[in-house]
Amino acid sequence: MLDILRKRRSIRKYRELEIDRETIELLKEAALRAPTSRGIKP
Secondary structure (H helix, E strand, C coil): CHHHHHCCCCCCCCCCCCCCHHHHHHHHHHHHHCCCHHHCCC
């Protein structure tokens, strides 16, 4: 998962794909654990 985030790029064309609930929850958790400016916690 982290490898995917490290290789991210800007996407101009989007596809209609369903994302399973587990992937969404994993991404939410990763976002909550990401560093923030000034160390502010969400």
